Amino acid sequence: MPRLIVLYPTPSDAQDFEKMFREEHQPLVRAQLSGARKMTASAVAPLGDQSAPYHWMTELHFDTMDELNRAIASDGGLRTGAHARQISSGGPPLMFVVDDDAAGDAQPAA
Numbered sequence: 574m575p576r577l578i579v580l581y582p583t584p585s586d587a588q589d590f591e592k593m594f595r596e597e598h599q600p601l602v603r604a605q606l607s608g609a610r611k612m613t614a615s616a617v618a619p620l621g622d623q624s625a626p627y628h629w630m631t632e633l634h635f636d637t638m639d640e641l642n643r644a645i646a647s648d649g650g651l652r653t654g655a656h657a658r659q660i661s662s663g664g665p666p667l668m669f670v671v672d673d674d675a676a677g678d679a680q681p682a683a
Contacts, residue, residue, distance in 0.1 A: 574634055574635070574636070574672070574673050574674065575634075575635050575637065575638045575640075575641045575670060575671070575672040575673075575674070576632045576633060576634050576635070576641075576670065576671050576672075576673075577609075577632070577633040577635070577641060577645065577668065577669075577670055578630065578631070578632055578668070578669055578670070578671060579630070579631040579632075579633075579657055579666050579667070579668050580617070580627040580629075580630050580666060580667040580668075581594075581627060581628050581629040581630070581631075581657075581661050581663065581666045582626065582627055582628065582661065582663035582664040582665075582666070582667075583625070583626070583627070583628045583663045584628055584661065584662040584663040585662040585663060586662065587628065589662070590628070590629070590660060590661075590662060590663075591629075593660045594614070594629065594660060597656065597660070598653075598656055598657065598660055599612070599614070601652070601653055601656055602631075602633070602653055604649070605647075605648075605649030605650065605652055605653045606633065606644045606645075606647075606649060606650055606653055607644060607647070607649070608635055608636075608640040608641070608643060608644045609633045609634065609635060609644060610634050610635060610636060611632075611633075611634040612631065612632070612633050612634070613631070613632045613634075614629065614630070614631045614632075615629070615630050615631075615632075616628070616629060617629060617630055627667070628663065638670075638672060638674075641670065654668070
């Protein structure tokens with residue numbers, strides 16, 4: 574299953590970012606990205622004594638890679654991406670695609 578992953582760097586004001594994310598960005602994603610079947614948003618926590626370079630992670634799940642590509646290339650997808658960059662006060666968000674189906678017979682590490 575293909576997913577669009579968006580990692581937001583630590584913002585200059587976490588409360589302001591989270592308010593804009595919840596009140597502006599999530600509704601925009603739901604309204605503008607057709608084909609997304611599920612959206613998850615998670616706070617990023619540091620591992621052990623390491624600091625976390627990212628504050629927030631969003632995953633958008635799609636049934637096919639074609640649906641994902643159509644959604645992000647659409648006018649709504651472009652507006653949503655621009656808004657993600659606008660609210661990311663800690664620097665530009667990192668956006669990438671993962672596809673479980675492309676892993677084939679890959680086995681998880683033991």
